[in-house]
Amino acid sequence: MSDIDHAFASPLVRGLYLEAFGRPVVLVSAEADPVPGQALSVDLGAETEESSAASALKDALAAWRAKRGGAAMPGCIVLLSGGKASAYWPGLGYDDALRRAKARDASPLAVPAAARADAGSASRRSAVVEGRIALVTGGAQGFGEEIVRGLAASGALVFVADLNLAGAEKLSATLNSEAGKTVAIPVAVNVADEASVAAMFALTAEKAGGIDLVVSNAGVLKASSVLSQETSSFKFVTDVNYVGFFLMTKHAGLLLRRQSRTAPRWATDIIQINSKSGLEGSNKNGSYAGSKFGGIGLVQSFALELVEWKIKVNAICPGNFLNGPLWSDPVKGLFVQYLQSGKVPGAKTVDDVRKSYEGKVPMRRGCEGPDVMRAIYYLVEQEYETGQALPVTGGQVMLS
Numbered sequence: 001m002s003d004i005d006h007a008f009a010s011p012l013v014r015g016l017y018l019e020a021f022g023r024p025v026v027l028v029s030a031e032a033d034p035v036p037g038q039a040l041s042v043d044l045g046a047e048t049e050e051s052s053a054a055s056a057l058k059d060a061l062a063a064w065r066a067k068r069g070g071a072a073m074p075g076c077i078v079l080l081s082g083g084k085a086s087a088y089w090p091g092l093g094y095d096d097a098l099r100r101a102k103a104r105d106a107s108p109l110a111v112p113a114a115a116r117a118d119a120g121s122a123s124r125r126s127a128v129v130e131g132r133i134a135l136v137t138g139g140a141q142g143f144g145e146e147i148v149r150g151l152a153a154s155g156a157l158v159f160v161a162d163l164n165l166a167g168a169e170k171l172s173a174t175l176n177s178e179a180g181k182t183v184a185i186p187v188a189v190n191v192a193d194e195a196s197v198a199a200m201f202a203l204t205a206e207k208a209g210g211i212d213l214v215v216s217n218a219g220v221l222k223a224s225s226v227l228s229q230e231t232s233s234f235k236f237v238t239d240v241n242y243v244g245f246f247l248m249t250k251h252a253g254l255l256l257r258r259q260s261r262t263a264p265r266w267a268t269d270i271i272q273i274n275s276k277s278g279l280e281g282s283n284k285n286g287s288y289a290g291s292k293f294g295g296i297g298l299v300q301s302f303a304l305e306l307v308e309w310k311i312k313v314n315a316i317c318p319g320n321f322l323n324g325p326l327w328s329d330p331v332k333g334l335f336v337q338y339l340q341s342g343k344v345p346g347a348k349t350v351d352d353v354r355k356s357y358e359g360k361v362p363m364r365r366g367c368e369g370p371d372v373m374r375a376i377y378y379l380v381e382q383e384y385e386t387g388q389a390l391p392v393t394g395g396q397v398m399l400s
């Protein structure tokens with residue numbers, strides 16, 4: 001018997017657990033044959049419409065729970081559909097779910113009475129992402145790597161998505177070995193390619209059941225005068241930064257809406273890493289600033305639509321990450337480029353260029369990973385806000 005379509009089924013099943021526990025779970029799929037003794041089996045027949053499938057699942061679960069006094073959730077849910085079958089095992093963390101799947105441990109799971117009341121509060125801000133399933137594009141280096149590290153250190157399971165698969169694999173292996181458990185999973189993606197983005201979200205559903213937080217961070221910059229920039233270079237920046245965010249939200253949104261069908265109270269987040277250049281123009285850098293300004297228009301519009309599914313959509317607008325590779329790479333970093341091109345009048349060394357950029361910031365330093373992480377924790381924790389662009393610029397750019 002072959003597996004059923006996980007991209008369709010996993011988020012629906014995961015939603016049942018999110019709704020009951022009020023906290024994140026990881027869901028792994030496995031061979032359903034033989035059906036584990038205590039599992040809840042649901043025959044979806046030929047159903048392919050997600051809201052009908054969600055109703056069938058909720059009804060079957062309600063009947064299963066009513067029989068047991070409502071205090072437990074199934075340790076395993078088996079779905080049958082059109083001659084196909086899959087078993088889904090939930091766990092508090094990836095390795096816990098894998099262990100239960102491997103042991104075929106379908107014993108019912110207790111639902112702690114306090115679980116729902118605790119949801120949404122956090123004793124420390126980073127705890128808001130603990131246990132959540134996150135995905136970060138451009139996660140192999142720069143701000144993306146900082147965000148991956150921050151989320152993993154705060155107890156999230158992070159898909160490290162990047163065009164540079166080798167980089168994503170290396171970072172994931174390092175983090176998993178440091179943590180002694182699975183905290184990061186690499187995945188290849190080109191955010192400007194729709195099939196690639198769709199395949200990436202299908203993989204997250206298959207591996208972990210769904211997602212709670214999507215950080216659309218991958219971005220590129222080709223600084224150039226409007227009088228000389230090649231159209232191909234302008235379009236390249238637009239494709240990755242602007243069209244890429246549309247594709248990310250489209251396919252993340254489809255998955256999150258599916259999950260929401262069975263977890264209507266569970267809030268999820270799509271966060272775009274925008275830029276201070278999305279809030280004010282950038283000289284000889286129009287393709288970048290335009291793509292980022294446009295990103296904020298998309299954020300506001302997508303937020304209005306997706307709020308129906310409790311999907312918040314916000315942007316973070318960081319200042320320059322002067323210690324990151326984009327600026328500090330000793331060969332092709334912006335400090336070296338700006339020194340060579342004479343962009344900073346009077347600058348004789350890389351350090352002169354750096355000082356000139358630090359001098360533009362009221363707080364006299366560049367933006368760092370932890371600054372962006374604080375903004376992410378805030379946006380996830382804040383259930384009463386969407387469609388915002390949050391500056392993290394040390395005071396360099398202020399909202400009007």
Ligand SMILES: NC(=O)c1ccc[n+]([C@@H]2O[C@H](COP(=O)([O-])OP(=O)(O)OC[C@H]3O[C@@H](n4cnc5c(N)ncnc54)[C@H](O)[C@@H]3O)[C@@H](O)[C@H]2O)c1
Binds near residue numbers: 163
């Ligand atoms: N570095 C800064 O000073 C700064 C300031 C404000 C905002 N930002 C924004 O932060 C984000 C990250 O910037 P960074 O400077 O850390 O970048 P970076 O160049 O250091 O890293 C970008 C990562 O994205 C990946 N990537 C590039 N194109 C991709 C694609 N099509 N699909 C998937 N992955 C792709 C790269 O392989 C790389 O790992 C961008 O959106 C950028 O606009 C950066």
